[in-house]
Amino acid sequence: MAAQKINVGVIGFGMSSKTFHCPLIVSSPHLVLHSIVSSNDSCTKVYPQAKHVATTADLFASKDVQLVVITTPNELHFPLAKQAMEAGKNVVVEKPFTVTSQEAAELVEISKRTGLVCSIYQNRRWDGDLLTAKKIIENGQLGRLVEFESHFDRFRNFVKAGWREQDVPGSGMLYDLGAHLIDQALHLFGKPYSVYGVVENQRQLKDSSIDDDFTIIFRYKTGLKVLLRSSMLARQTPVLRFSLRGMDGSYIKHYLDPQEDQLKSGQTPKNAGFGVEPESQWGTINTEVNGIHVVGKVETLSGKYLDFYNNVAETILKGDLSHLAVKPEQGYDTIRMIEVIRQSSDEGGKTIVL
Structure with a gap:
């Protein structure tokens, strides 16, 4: 398997493609950045080894490409993923998977029927902070967990140019950052038994009608409460x-995983120290372990975004869809949860039992 390489075609050369996908693809020992679909050939100046392709039809027709990565506006995810798989290509779709659960369900069925990989770029399962929190939970270091609160906040009191802040299908914070937080919660704890959501447009700017704030509560029959929170007006630092x-203690973590900023600065997983968080940003724990009161810093595990793409490649090479870390069924679950959260919010913050 180590000697085999998979040719990858990337659709789009915007922020997501430039920052995340292309740098990770060229860092993987299993992948080759073969083609990029873009409106111009500027992509070849950054990646001269890649071919500039004018249209998605040309990419899907290429016999040399085995994996297609879709980094387009959200409403194009479904039709392009469907066309790619119908053309015999494995697919990675930037999150959110699709705009509706009906679309997601159709992609799940196509993947089952064709045996092709259809995965969603839920890279934040490999954030160092999430990996650390997961380890603390698995090791029982807080005792029985009763509350898990997760934030992904920003401060932007203006409208940023681009489709993400326009009133188009799949725009807004719930589909953007919410897709990450929801996926992380489902990954850690599975499906909740009840869902509460409030989704708002707090900025109420004349040139923006998207949601920019949400509060989500998942409840589990174990007594666990999961609070997911995001705001565009969080200025605190x-x-x-x-x-x-938990019953025995608490863990608090500030700061976001460093990998996104490292990628934006031009670093890749090939650089020493990639994914490593400085000690000044480590979380703190206050708990009891085997009768001893423990208070102090917890070294954050290294983030590993490259593991996502290596897993996709290994799944393709093995021909075993059960090996896939981020499955299309999980993508469906996240989009369906977004729909339930919107329903809860539209009904005045009504708790919905699943």
């Missing part, structure tokens, strides 16, 4: 990332 409370 540092922003809260995680707050975990």
